[in-house]
Amino acid sequence: MELRDIEIFLTLAEELHFGRTAERLHLTTARVSQSIKKQERVIGGPLFDRTSRAVSLTSLGKLLRDDLLPAHRQIQRAVDRAAAEARGITGTVRVGYTTPWCADLALQAGRAFSDRYAGCTVLVQEVQFKDMLGPLRRGELDLQLSELPARSPGIADGPVLFREPRALMVPAGHLLARRDSVSLEDLAGVPLIRSDGGLPESLIDLHIPVRTPMGLPIPDGPAYTFWPEIPALVAAGLGASIVAARAARYHARPGIAFVPFRDGPTLDYGVLRLASGQTPPAAAFVELLADLAS
Known part of the structure; x- marks a missing residue:
């Protein structure tokens, strides 16, 4: 099995839907179906039960999924670490937040980020409204999850991560x-x-x-x-x-x-950062935040 076929199988095993799997991997549904059929021919048995209403793993498919997942995750971590090193994604990302729901997202992203980029550490801390932009201005934080818009000289905002009634x-x-x-x-x-x-x-x-x-x-x-x-x-x-x-x-x-x-209007929440720019680790963290929020 080629690595791409393994990725298709594991994604379908998670989504249990050919259309969503194709969309997630930027493939056609036909390409996903062809890959699964090829894998089933090589292995010699069905990996999925398919009906007009549902897709489910067979016992053989569950066995293959459970055996492949740890190895696939290890390969992905190795690729991510190499990519991170090449992009300079190492060191510490210091993230502030002003509300507990922003804290939830920041901490979730911090765990995922540290797992993806082993050379990075994420530090998360609360920011008081009394000095909402002070830690950013003083260079104590790389970015902040807060209410938007926070228009102020030297501060850039966006993307919006979620909107609240x-x-x-x-x-x-x-x-x-x-x-x-x-x-x-x-x-x-x-x-x-x-x-x-x-x-x-x-x-x-x-x-x-x-x-x-x-x-x-x-x-x-x-x-x-x-x-x-x-x-x-x-x-x-x-x-x-x-x-x-x-x-x-x-x-x-x-x-x-x-x-x-x-x-x-709604209350919008998103990323604040210095307008002068951000480090590669901070930029990568913002990308992850946007993925999680969506």
């Missing part, structure tokens, strides 16, 4: 907490908790607007220094905060409720 975090006893959804116009009746500095202006407009789309003023709530203060302030009935909808899964606690917005 917004929600309003309100005190559980507030009238808005009883609704199925809220509008941006409803913000005229609730004070928003403010940042005491550190956020780029482009993000302040998204997170802490001062007027509704119709021009009504939005009251000011208390200011926070670190984000964990916000749920406590909301639970105390001192204000509300615009958050990503998935914050309900990460920050639920007594005294607060999360109500989705039915209008307004």
Whole structure:
């Protein structure tokens, strides 16, 4: 069996779908089918059961898959290490994040990156909103997973990795907490908790607007220094905060409720980096992040 045929077999064993296998390997469905038939002739038995509705591995196919996978992974790691060395992908990639869902993606990518590029180490750390762009500017980080857009001199952003619907975090006893959804116009009746500095202006407009789309003023709530203060302030009935909808899964606690917005833009999350350029390891890490996010 040639290496390409092994790759086709293992991909089909994972996908169990000829069309998806062809798309993933940038081949035609006919090429995938021909390769599998050739392998079955060489081995002398069927590797897959095929019907009009489903594809499944035979017992012979499962045996071959289990025997081939470790060797194929070892070959792929050897190729990746050689390619990494040729591209200068060695050393340490320092990655920051501002939300727990960005942390999840950064840590997942870090594990995959270290496995793919044995000569690289990935360090992941939290960045506080009070000094959101400071670690990047000071060269303490190579890149950062954060809210976009973060327009600021010397900082480049993109790609966008995922887009989140917004929600309003309100005190559980507030009238808005009883609704199925809220509008941006409803913000005229609730004070928003403010940042005491550190956020780029482009993000302040998204997170802490001062007027509704119709021009009504939005009251000011208390200011926070670190984000964990916000749920406590909301639970105390001192204000509300615009958050990503998935914050309900990460920050639920007594005294607060999360109500989705039915209008307004999404909250976008992606990569921030210095506009002056990035190292080969950092560029490769961004490519991996985009693959995982998609």
